[in-house]
Amino acid sequence: MAPKTASSIAFVCTAWSLLYLIYGNTPRGKSWFGHVTSKVLSDSKAVPIITLAAPLLISTSACILLHRRSSTNSHNKSQPLQPIMRHWKLSFRHGSNTRVNIVSFLIVFVPCLCFFVSGIYRQLRDQRLSFDYMTEICGKSFGILSAVSLSFFLVPVARHSPLLKLMDWSEVEAVTIHIWAGRLGIFGAVGHGLIYMGRSIMQEESVMSMILPPLGCWRIFATQTFDPTHMDSMAELSCYCHFRNLTGFLAAAALCIIGITSISFVRRKCYRLFYSLHVLLGPFSVLMAVFHWKRMMLYLCPSIIYYLASSVPVFMQQWMCYRKNGVRILSVAELSSGVNGDGAGSCVSVDINASERCMETLRPGQYVKLCVPEISLISHPFTVNACEGGGIRIIFRAAGPFTRALAKRLCHPSAATAPTGTMPKVLVDGFYGTQHRCRQVLSHDVVLIVAAGIGITPYLSLITDLVTMTSPESPYRPQTQVFLHWVCRDESLVEYVSRKYFDPLVQDQWLGQLDGMPCCVSIKIHKTTGSSRSQISISPTRTCTGNYSTIFYGEKETEHKSLGLDSQGVPMIDSRFCAGTNDSVMKNINHFLTFSFIACLSLLSTYLQYRSLTSKTAIAPRTYGLLATLVISLSISFASNALVDDDQSNDTILSSLGQLYDCAKLWLNKIILRKCHPSELEFERGYKEIQSELSLPNPNSSDATGGRHACEHDECFGSHRDNTSEITAPTSLSR
Structure with a gap:
């Protein structure tokens, strides 16, 4: 029921925002939305807060609080009666790039285009307007777009x-929506700038003189006494107009550079350049846009607040993990030495210690974002699978600069620049990806999976789960037949994967024949090493021997001492700020409060900062809302992570919240009893009955096991004792 409620709230909020984009810029729509906003915020120009920011943040808060994790075998019950909405979401996920682009086009492009066209029509209905004024209106409309x-x-x-x-x-x-929104934003910024530049050229004004402030304005900056109304003798505009044009040009230029580096060809060839420019020029363009227009922060605050409220707590959790020497690595196995013996192209397996809750959250086909600050500050995605001993395993091939450096650092720690025998600090953030991969497979009668080389990793845990579901002990026997064909030329990788994942299934006789029925999962390995090619079919009698060298540390004491490896770190815990990973609403309270406090305080600071701008030419106060949002996000994220630093602290806080609730309930009942039963004896009887009903310890007892209750009833509520040793409360006592 709770997920349906969250979906309903999200649907209503999305419909409200889309209604504003489609109808809100028409003559009647602008008047109506302005009237509603003036009733709520007493300012008709703060419409984006009511129509864009508030719906987004409200729906997200409801999603965080009400969205719970589905059970592992929920596909068995929900698949036959799957709702239309679920089918549409699965279709979107399974769809081709064309379908994803169409959905993104309908969600992003069409509403924004309606907003743009209706705004131009509303302001240009009068045909007697001058051409200069119409040009100005078109330029402003592109900027608002x-x-x-x-x-x-x-x-x-x-x-x-x-x-x-x-x-x-x-x-x-889903990043396709980000791409479409970014393209439309760049289009609007470029159109806004070109129209105003063309307007200046038509008025026989120099474009460079319009953008670059004259020398007099720079002198005012140098003396730190900037006067926006200052008019230089060599210019026709004030210093504020020059500053506005300069910041607008810089914001549009930064967006254009980001757009060029986001082209598929450039991004694939120069990903490090693409990522670095995104990180640097993204905040720079936002800052320049806020400087450029007084109301820009009202439009940008939904996206900025959502991103900070969702991402900063995760970054803070990673930072706290870094202070504890990162996650604890159990073992490292180098499966091959590469083609040329330099480690390039070699496969490496890394086992990472994980908490029990983390293993319960892991689903087949999911991945994590791994960051090694010693090598790179960029997080890289890696597929994870469960391993024996209660941990996660990452198998990767050293193909790029990061993976080659990581393989060298893990497999040969003494050869690195770090102290001899120490492992790097590894930060793992997860889990990402769908939680319903098995449901997707079981929705078909026959599934064919073809994997090549290291591409087998997303299917290892999936095959294990599917085979487990066909075991005699499983109550659910699906009729789906799965055929896995794995083509690989790396013999050491084949032997390692077979020994770790396929052979245990064979030894348990879960492959081949099952109770006289044909197997539901068939695995065929095609080895293509050199000129000889062979095909291996997994059968119950097949055994395999590994040909690889393994480095262990932390768990095996002899190898740890001989290699002098450092096994410091903490077990990996899944992100506590990920919606849909808990099985109850109470466990979502921490994430809900963190996001809600950041969102509410940031939105309030943004609105107060906008209301404080009494002067149209005020520049520095425009950044106060942005700075306040950043400070609020960091402060609340740090406090939230510090309070629930581990599972034990989290349970303690939940227990304390329950005790506070019981104390509050006892206090309210005490007030009611005092009014209903003024006599001391009747009050004591009712108080003891409610106390036993709530299963609270007796505040008068001082036994060694119970001690005192957390709320200290005697101090909070006073002491009411008598000399009666045993009092039987009447059953008709009013509560």
């Missing part, structure tokens, strides 16, 4: 985006 399209472009790229979890959309496919 850019602001509106950028109001939600950060939602798909936030860490553990709650709305994507609710809709069960993949981060890889």
